[in-house]
Amino acid sequence: MENIDELMKELHLDTHLTLEDIPDIDLYMDQVIQLFEKKFAPTKRNDNEKIVTKTMINNYAKGKLFFPIKNKKYTKEHIMLISMIYQMKSTLSINDIKKALHMLNEKIMVEEEFELGELYQHYLQLAENNVERFVDDNAALNHEVFADLEEQGNPDAAYFQQILLAASFAHMSNLYRRAAEKIIDGMEDAQTKKD
Structure with missing residues (x-):
């Protein structure tokens, strides 16, 4: 993929649920789902997702x-937490997300x-x-990979570029996931010592 800019556009990287997107009124489950589906629809890999x-x-x-809901309605705070969970769930285990958000949920419930x-902003x-x-x-990575393959004059350069980019992206994702897990483990250790 010579045009990394096109890939970046297709990913819709700037799609986030902002505070302005979240209504000031409490929402029922179906409304929460509609809010997320509408906002993140461009980021879906396919229509069935x-x-x-x-x-x-x-x-x-x-x-x-997240902290308990009342009367089957989700507050703005619930929706912010669900948004954070949505972003973390593709990388972290549910147990790790729970550990990461535990203290935050406690603060929300205890501190008026x-x-x-x-924090969300x-x-x-x-x-x-x-x-x-x-x-x-990734523009730099794409240039590095493509320049090396192009110099070799390989007729399969575009295909090899895609393999190398996919493998590099997966590797970087793994590095970031492992770092996040270490941070969460440290949070748990600190909480254990505090108790």
Whole structure:
């Protein structure tokens, strides 16, 4: 794939659920699903893929990935947490996500003054910065891979480029996942020592 810019566009990397996207009123499950489906539809790999389902959200609730809902309605805070879970679930185990969000859920339930919106906004800013880094890094990677193969004059250069890019992306994903797991393990250790 010579045109890494085209790939970056197809990924819809700038798709995030912003605070402005989340209504100020509590939502029922079907409304939450509609909100996510509408916002993240361009990021689906194919039309059959589901962004979130009732089963997923019920499993998150049963697994205590977010604080309990009331009257079958999800608050703005629930939706922010579900958005974070949605981003983490493709890389981290449900158990790791639960560990990562445990203290945050406690703060939401106990501290009346805790403002999740500020933390979530910071998360969104980091996500935007991550996209910029990803695009820049991958343009450099694409150039490096393509230049090496082109110099060799290989007739299968485009195919080999795709293999190398896919393998490199998978490797980078693995490195980031392992780093995230180590951070979560450290959070758990710190919580154990605190108790």
